[in-house]
Amino acid sequence: MDFITQHPVLVVSLAKIVGLMFVLMTTLAYLSWFERKVIAHIQSRWGPYYVGAHGLLQPLADGVKFLFKEDLTPPGADRFVYILAPMLALTLAMTTLALIPFGPPSVQWLGESTLIVANSSIGLMVVFAITSMGVYGIALAGWSSNSKYPLLGGLRSSAQMISYEVALTLAVVGVVLLSGTLNFNEMIAHQSGAFWHWNIFYLGRGSFPQIIGFLCYFMAAVAETNRAPFDLPEGETELVGGFHTEYSSFKFAMFFMAEYANMITVSCLATILFFGGWLSPFPESWTFMRYLPPVGLLALAVYLAYDTVVLARGIARIQLIVVTTGALVIGLACLHPVVLAIIQGPFWFLLKVGLIMFFYVWTRATLPRLRYDQLMSFGWKFLLPVALANLMITALVKIWPLLVNRG
Amino acid sequence: MTLPFIVFFVCAALAVLAALTLILAREPIHSALALVLVMVSLAVLYLLLGAEFIAAVQIIVYAGAIMVLFVFVIMLLNAGVEERTDYSKLAKYAGLPLGIFLLLALAYWMLESFIGKQIANGLGGTNASVSTRELSAQLFQKYLFPFEATSILILIAILGALVLAKKDE
Numbered sequence: 001m002d003f004i005t006q007h008p009v010l011v012v013s014l015a016k017i018v019g020l021m022f023v024l025m026t027t028l029a030y031l032s033w034f035e036r037k038v039i040a041h042i043q044s045r046w047g048p049y050y051v052g053a054h055g056l057l058q059p060l061a062d063g064v065k066f067l068f069k070e071d072l073t074p075p076g077a078d079r080f081v082y083i084l085a086p087m088l089a090l091t092l093a094m095t096t097l098a099l100i101p102f103g104p105p106s107v108q109w110l111g112e113s114t115l116i117v118a119n120s121s122i123g124l125m126v127v128f129a130i131t132s133m134g135v136y137g138i139a140l141a142g143w144s145s146n147s148k149y150p151l152l153g154g155l156r157s158s159a160q161m162i163s164y165e166v167a168l169t170l171a172v173v174g175v176v177l178l179s180g181t182l183n184f185n186e187m188i189a190h191q192s193g194a195f196w197h198w199n200i201f202y203l204g205r206g207s208f209p210q211i212i213g214f215l216c217y218f219m220a221a222v223a224e225t226n227r228a229p230f231d232l233p234e235g236e237t238e239l240v241g242g243f244h245t246e247y248s249s250f251k252f253a254m255f256f257m258a259e260y261a262n263m264i265t266v267s268c269l270a271t272i273l274f275f276g277g278w279l280s281p282f283p284e285s286w287t288f289m290r291y292l293p294p295v296g297l298l299a300l301a302v303y304l305a306y307d308t309v310v311l312a313r314g315i316a317r318i319q320l321i322v323v324t325t326g327a328l329v330i331g332l333a334c335l336h337p338v339v340l341a342i343i344q345g346p347f348w349f350l351l352k353v354g355l356i357m358f359f360y361v362w363t364r365a366t367l368p369r370l371r372y373d374q375l376m377s378f379g380w381k382f383l384l385p386v387a388l389a390n391l392m393i394t395a396l397v398k399i400w401p402l403l404v405n406r407g
Numbered sequence: 408m409t410l411p412f413i414v415f416f417v418c419a420a421l422a423v424l425a426a427l428t429l430i431l432a433r434e435p436i437h438s439a440l441a442l443v444l445v446m447v448s449l450a451v452l453y454l455l456l457g458a459e460f461i462a463a464v465q466i467i468v469y470a471g472a473i474m475v476l477f478v479f480v481i482m483l484l485n486a487g488v489e490e491r492t493d494y495s496k497l498a499k500y501a502g503l504p505l506g507i508f509l510l511l512a513l514a515y516w517m518l519e520s521f522i523g524k525q526i527a528n529g530l531g532g533t534n535a536s537v538s539t540r541e542l543s544a545q546l547f548q549k550y551l552f553p554f555e556a557t558s559i560l561i562l563i564a565i566l567g568a569l570v571l572a573k574k575d576e
Contacts, residue, residue: 081436122539125463129450132471136443136478143436143482151482158479162472182539 012112017098020117024097024261029059031260035361042365053307053316056323066253074146074246081144086247086254089137093261096130099123100268101184103278103345115278115345116185123184124176127269128169131224135161137258138226138243145246153242156232156372161224163379168220170387174213174394175199175273188277195281200274208397214274216387218359221266223379225259228364232372267356268349275352278345290340293347297331411455418455422448433489435481439474446470460539 033048033055040047048055073082103115113119120126135158142154176182178199179190191198199210223230234242244255271277282289304324312320334343370378425444432438446469453462517523546554 078434078436081440084440120459122459122463125460125467129463129466129471132467132475133443133447135471135475136440139475139478139482140436140440143478151485155479155482158475158482162475162479165471 008112012109012114013117016114016117020097021094024094024264027264028257028260029063031263031357032062032256033059034357035364038358038361039365042362053312053319053323056319063253066250069249071249071251072246076146077246078144078146081140083251085137085141085144086251086258088140089134089258090254090261092130092134092137093258093265096127096265097261097268099127099184100265100272101188101277102349103342105185107342107345119185120183122182124172124182124187124269124273127265131262131265132165134258134262137255141247141255142243145243147246149239149241150243150245153234153239153245156239157226157243160226160230160232160375160379163376164220164223164230164383167216167379167383167387168224170384170391171213171216171220172269172273174208174210174391177391177394177398178202178207178210184272184277188272188279191276192279194283195276198274198276198279198281206398206401208394210274210390210394212386212390213394214270216383216390217270217274220379220383220387221270222360222363223375225262225266227259227263227360229367229369230375231369232375263357263360264353267353267360270356271349271352275356277352278349280344280348290344291335293343294331294334294340297327297334301327301331415452415455418448418451422452433491435489436478439477439481442477443470443474446474458537460537460542 036058037047037055048058051058051061073079098117099120101116101119105113105116105119107114118126138161139154139158142150142152142157145151175187179187181187181190191202196202200214201209201211203209222228226232226234232242234244239245244252247255280289301324304320304327308317308320308324333339422445425441425448428441429438429445432441447466450462450465450470453465
């Protein structure tokens, strides 16, 4: 017991890790629902509809199905690496989220900041370090399957991820130059003010709007996470399923979850670097905007209540009653001043992350897959020079006052 | 036993074990993976010495870039299981004593050096972390010339690789 009271860091960190894992696992499951729904509606379909109201229990059904499928290992596969690969992919993808601040450091418990697991002074570097290892999961999965399509998928993905990592990093350096730090919380504090102070828009003295940087970052990030239109490592028409062709059961689910976890990480990074992280987009004087989270939730509860009463039938109606009550209770709880103060940071952060995720899915539903040579020439001959030019211009604008003052 | 102490021994043991695996494994990919583990363990050791930035760069450059290329090439060439020849007599009888001698010599020099003494006295602080700002100030002011010289050297090496890889007209 003494040990615990002497090391509050350990206790709080453990609690934060458990909490983050719980939230993350649920989010990963529901992201597949979100993606299928959004794509379906873009393509004039309904998407998941029959398992639960609005298909809300579909992720649960998918999970059960993944768990009970036969777990195959292809003959001639390198067993150790074959099992290691999905574990590596998922672990590395989820570890990065420990560095992400979901709210201001002022929200504390036992003297420790609650809404970030590890507040590293070089957070951005650590995230890049971990994501740069992420390619192993895919490359090793391709190699260890002892099959030619996965091998080709693994090779493609290694080449693609190495190529686009350069552009990704260069696109971000502009933001690092502007804020002069690698710590996420300091980067966000640097963007404080209203939305025109965010790095993507801010046009002040010694500052260059990072809109080009953001676009480069986003395109490189889509390629890094192997998502459409850069999803060549799993191009169905050419490679069956790419690197995960031979994987079944929960190992396949792990790759799936790793992909979604990577998407979340990338969206979180974009939010922090370009969109002011957990800051509200409105000026501080607009205090009534503080009530947006509870009002939003209550509006959702009202819509769900309408849905329950008018549209739903049978079991779906019972499920909707549960969801409606949940939204109502959380919405009312958010009206309490203490909860209201805590909820501000995470609300804006998650809203921005959600919007970027929507953009991600939208891209997938809209654009056709690139050809492999197009992918490479796009990365090296277009994205990289543009990101470099953005970096040069940002650096020049930043030191311009110094140059001018010296005469 | 403090926490950093335990972490140090775990990572040091991991690094040594992985290095042994690297040499003894017969499958090239297993060797490459063991090398990745060595790099990561070393990064943790740097972290314990308070060099956060170096630790991150160690992982990004070695584990994330160079080793990925290794794995890529091994996969691309589809390198088979390594064939073992009869060990040379010289390696068998002179190898081990010479290896132990090298280890002891290195250990002696390290313990005698300034930093080694500091660490032995518990001064090579785990709390004294060097900020990126200090590091870059050193790199771009005090050691600017060696830094630039190194980058030119690397550029020449890249050009050399390009010339060697170029197809004959």
